[in-house]
Amino acid sequence: MKLGGGEEVALLDVATGSQATTRPEAAGGWTVRQHGPLRLWDAVEDAVLAWQEAGSPHQSAYGLTVSGERQRVWLGDPGGPGWDLPV
Structure with a gap:
């Protein structure tokens, strides 16, 4: 599930209670916070990298x-x- 308003994004896995939130930094880049047994944002980054490595199908x-x-x-x-x- 993706939640968010404005520039912050929150991901939530209701089965495990795992959470990830992202927020842009004024100087550039992002702050990511993860909680719970699953590293949700790590999984997002892994999926994007796999997609890019496959030629962005x-x-x-x-x-x-x-x-x-x-x-x-x-x-x-x-x-x-x-x-x-x-x-």
Whole structure:
């Protein structure tokens, strides 16, 4: 879930209570604060880097596999690069 108003953005994982907030700094850059068992902003940065390294593909190149034990987002095909989502 993404929450925010103005320039601050807050991410919240309701399953674990993990949170990340970002706020721009006047001198440039951002302040990021993370709380809880999951490092949500780290996961955002990892996903953006993976997307860039794959050539910034269109969203239609991604898929999702869901089972009783796992949710996985993947690029190209189910065996391709991807990451697990919290269940």
